[in-house]
Amino acid sequence: GESVGLHLPTLSVQEGDNSIINCAYSNSASDYFIWYKQESGKGPQFIIDIRSNMDKRQGQRVTVLLNKTVKHLSLQIAATQPGDSAVYFCAENEAGNQFYFGTGTSLTVIP
Amino acid sequence: GAGVSQSPSNKVTEKGKDVELRCDPISGHTALYWYRQSLGQGLEFLIYFQGNSAPDKSGLPSDRFSAERTGGSVSTLTIQRTQQEDSAVYLCASSSARLPDTQYFGPGTRLTVL
Numbered sequence: 001g002e003s004v005g006l007h008l009p010t011l012s013v014q015e016g017d018n019s020i021i022n023c024a025y026s027n028s029a030s031d032y033f034i035w036y037k038q039e040s041g042k043g044p045q046f047i048i049d050i051r052s053n054m055d056k057r058q059g060q061r062v063t064v065l066l067n068k069t070v071k072h073l074s075l076q077i078a079a080t081q082p083g084d085s086a087v088y089f090c091a092e093n094e095a096g097n098q099f100y101f102g103t104g105t106s107l108t109v110i111p
Numbered sequence: 112g113a114g115v116s117q118s119p120s121n122k123v124t125e126k127g128k129d130v131e132l133r134c135d136p137i138s139g140h141t142a143l144y145w146y147r148q149s150l151g152q153g154l155e156f157l158i159y160f161q162g163n164s165a166p167d168k169s170g171l172p173s174d175r176f177s178a179e180r181t182g183g184s185v186s187t188l189t190i191q192r193t194q195q196e197d198s199a200v201y202l203c204a205s206s207s208a209r210l211p212d213t214q215y216f217g218p219g220t221r222l223t224v225l
Binding site for chain 1: 117153154155156167170202213214215216217218219
């Protein structure tokens with residue numbers, strides 16, 4: 001089956017610094033990817049998505065990069081704030097089939 | 112507008128008992144998903160409802176798990192004869208026909224089986 005994994009289970013950054021969270025996926029046919037943020041005690045919250053026909057997509061303070069050659073996805077958060085502390089995980093999807101989710105990276109922002 | 116809601120937020124039950132978990136999706140959303148999130152694990156797909164189509168039950172781990180969606184809106188996930196390994200957070204998500212790939216999640220129900 002497919003696997004979606006995150007390189008680092010935890011990440012600590014200083015407030016104001018940029019954060020980079022990485023994700024590897026194994027299904028080369030996956031054509032849609034989502035990053036979610038999950039705060040303690042809450043359900044996952046959609047952050048940003050990207051389709052396989054793109055390499056980069058920017059949102060507000062967040063950028064997602066997709067490298068299909070090495071099947072790698074990253075989430076960049078600019079000027080990280082304490083409110084960004086959460087677990088971030090990626091999800092992949094192939095042509096409308098079910099999503100596969102990674103286990104998550106816990107981001108801690110140090111004031 | 113209101114997001115996805117789930118009830119109860121926490122459920123503690125004894126091994127062998129049946130439980131029902133409820134999900135109220137965003138109004139007008141045609142698709143509804145159930146996932147399970149165990150401690151330190153990623154989301155595990157359980158079941159998917161889309162409009163009036165037959166649900167995709169391929170993720171249900173055993174025949175003790177079942178779900179229904181009445182009137183194309185509210186969904187109930189039922190776990191019969193609960194086991195300790197059923198302890199997890201059960202998450203519901205919904206999406207619209209216009210943006211079928213963007214799932215909005217509820218806060219989850221934390222199930223603890225003693």
